Amino acid sequence: MTRGEIKDVILEIIADIDEDADMDGLNPDEPLRDQLDLDSMDFLDIVMELRKRYKLQIPEADYPELATLTSCINYLEPKLKAL
Amino acid sequence: MVYQSIEKAKNSYDVIVVGSGLGGLTVSNRLARAGHQVLLLEHHHRLGGLATWFKRKNHTFDVSLHGFPYGMVKTCRKYWNEAIKNSIVQLKNIVFDNPQFSLTTTFDRQDFTRILQEKFSISGSVIDDFFVTVRKMNFYDDLAMSTRELFEEFFPGRSDVHRLLMEPITYANGSTLDDPAITYGIVFSNFMDKGVFTFQGGTDHLIGMMSDELEANGVTICTKSKVERIVVEKGRVKGVMVDGRVISAPCVISNSGITNTVDELTGRDAFPDDFLADFDKVKINNSSCQVYMGIKPGESFPDVGDLLFTSTAPSFDSLEMRDMKTKSRTFSIYYPQTRPANPDYTVVASMNGNYDDWADLTDEEYKAAKQEMIERSLVDLERYIPDIRSKIDWLEAATPKTFSRYTLHTKGTSFGTKFPGLDISRKIFKVVPGLFHVGSVGIIMSGWLGAINYGVIVANDADAFLRS
Numbered sequence: 001m002t003r004g005e006i007k008d009v010i011l012e013i014i015a016d017i018d019e020d021a022d023m024d025g026l027n028p029d030e031p032l033r034d035q036l037d038l039d040s041m042d043f044l045d046i047v048m049e050l051r052k053r054y055k056l057q058i059p060e061a062d063y064p065e066l067a068t069l070t071s072c073i074n075y076l077e078p079k080l081k082a083l
Numbered sequence: 084m085v086y087q088s089i090e091k092a093k094n095s096y097d098v099i100v101v102g103s104g105l106g107g108l109t110v111s112n113r114l115a116r117a118g119h120q121v122l123l124l125e126h127h128h129r130l131g132g133l134a135t136w137f138k139r140k141n142h143t144f145d146v147s148l149h150g151f152p153y154g155m156v157k158t159c160r161k162y163w164n165e166a167i168k169n170s171i172v173q174l175k176n177i178v179f180d181n182p183q184f185s186l187t188t189t190f191d192r193q194d195f196t197r198i199l200q201e202k203f204s205i206s207g208s209v210i211d212d213f214f215v216t217v218r219k220m221n222f223y224d225d226l227a228m229s230t231r232e233l234f235e236e237f238f239p240g241r242s243d244v245h246r247l248l249m250e251p252i253t254y255a256n257g258s259t260l261d262d263p264a265i266t267y268g269i270v271f272s273n274f275m276d277k278g279v280f281t282f283q284g285g286t287d288h289l290i291g292m293m294s295d296e297l298e299a300n301g302v303t304i305c306t307k308s309k310v311e312r313i314v315v316e317k318g319r320v321k322g323v324m325v326d327g328r329v330i331s332a333p334c335v336i337s338n339s340g341i342t343n344t345v346d347e348l349t350g351r352d353a354f355p356d357d358f359l360a361d362f363d364k365v366k367i368n369n370s371s372c373q374v375y376m377g378i379k380p381g382e383s384f385p386d387v388g389d390l391l392f393t394s395t396a397p398s399f400d401s402l403e404m405r406d407m408k409t410k411s412r413t414f415s416i417y418y419p420q421t422r423p424a425n426p427d428y429t430v431v432a433s434m435n436g437n438y439d440d441w442a443d444l445t446d447e448e449y450k451a452a453k454q455e456m457i458e459r460s461l462v463d464l465e466r467y468i469p470d471i472r473s474k475i476d477w478l479e480a481a482t483p484k485t486f487s488r489y490t491l492h493t494k495g496t497s498f499g500t501k502f503p504g505l506d507i508s509r510k511i512f513k514v515v516p517g518l519f520h521v522g523s524v525g526i527i528m529s530g531w532l533g534a535i536n537y538g539v540i541v542a543n544d545a546d547a548f549l550r551s
Binding site: 017041044045047048051052055057 | 113117118158161536539540542543546547550551
């Protein structure tokens with residue numbers, strides 16, 4: 001997957017979790033949590049959905065890598081490269 | 084929904100969930116939606132665990148539907164469905180009445196700020212600092228500070244303020260001033276978000292909707308199916324023994340109490356010594372007593388509030404609140420709008436209680452103690468509804484022994500364990516691969532919202548295990 005495709009996947013998963021999330025004007029380098037009112041349960045949902053879709057195991061220690069859209073893409077890019 | 088009989092269960096599943104409290108129901112639903120084959124086993128004839136109800140005459144009594152935080156709206160939408168979410172309504176009149184103060188509140192930050200300023204003369208900046216401090220608390224923060232120390236820091240010597248802040252939480256989860264401040268901060272902040280909410284339609288309606296959702300997602304549900312033991316071989320989970328046969332699964336999630344899970348269902352032999360050393364330090368929370376009152380058909384009483392925190396004890400004292408003869412009780416008042424399809428007035432008085440106080444009584448003493456508790460509850464309720472006695476056509480009491488019988492929890496605990504139980508529950512699968520625990524632990528994973536959210540957290544762990 002390309003960086004653009006990964007970004008679309010993340011935004012799609014977030015839209016499923018929070019139907020009120022306003023993705024327009026999202027700053028990719030600011031924490032998603034602050035901009036979209038996501039809580040720790042929402043991040044758990046993202047982790048579980050990524051595992052379901054791509055068999056991707058994200059250990060708890062790596063959760064901070066999912067903080068911003070850019071850090072998500074950076075973290076997932078090598079893991080989803082082959083897909 | 085018609086539940087399966089255990090004889091019809093298949094010989095193997097991906098996941099077996101033992102117990103159908105809100106945690107067990109939620110973990111089942113999440114894993115079924117993620118594509119796993121789930122068998123849910125419940126010893127009782129109905130689902131829900133302590134989220135339960137019972138019928139007497141034309142009354143339906145809710146056992147643990149007293150009010151939960153607004154966070155339940157998001158949780159039910161994400162992990163259950165829209166219909167369940169849409170049944171959530173606010174309880175707007177929360178009443179406190181004790182020798183130190185009497186007031187009515189919506190139990191949210193804005194109203195508490197007003198009350199603390201106007202009635203308790205606390206400065207706005209201190210109140211704001213307090214709210215910001217508790218809001219920021221996380222379960223992985225330092226545990227050194229107790230709730231007592233937290234209160235003394237912000238409201239030194241103000242036992243009235245301490246009571247206002249603590250009493251509802253002690254009823255909600257059995258915690259005391261000696262428990263870690265973070266457990267208080269997390270639970271209190273959840274409530275202060277937007278107030279107190281309930282399910283319109285009652286517990287029976289909620290559990291009915293949840294069971295329909297489970298069925299739609301393909302969960303096999305067997306009630307009256309008491310698991311005899313969790314089968315562990317060569318250090319890994321193999322399944323469960325139920326109804327005299329082994330049903331196999333690589334993953335078993337116990338929604339039994341954590342102490343029942345380790346000591347009885349699995350057996351201590353399955354665990355390493357260092358785990359057991361930590362486990363043995365875990366203290367369980369107290370149990371509860373309740374008095375159920377049903378009002379004759381055609382009778383009514385005025386709106387006296389939805390949830391009444393009442394006490395004639397001079398100040399907050401969690402030991403006094405657990406005493407058999409406590410002067411402190413909450414009244415949950417259910418008006419006809421609770422169940423619009425079957426309108427009725429009921430009142431449930433709830434008290435904290437110690438199992439050991441009740442367990443050793445003779446039958447006669449036990450009966451008499453229950454009758455005295457009913458009488459004390461009626462006397463207290465008469466202060467708010469003076470003619471209540473003449474309107475009642477059903478009176479019944481439950482004690483820690485009752486809670487123990489229906490939940491099978493060690494010493495009838497109604498609020499799981501103190502904080503260290505959370506770590507044991509979270510790491511059990513690291514010492515016995517395939518074995519997970521979900522249920523009230525650690526104070527913060529207690530109550531309806533805590534139980535459901537913990538079900539989601541454990542579903543994530545179990546899903547990771549199943550896909551590894």
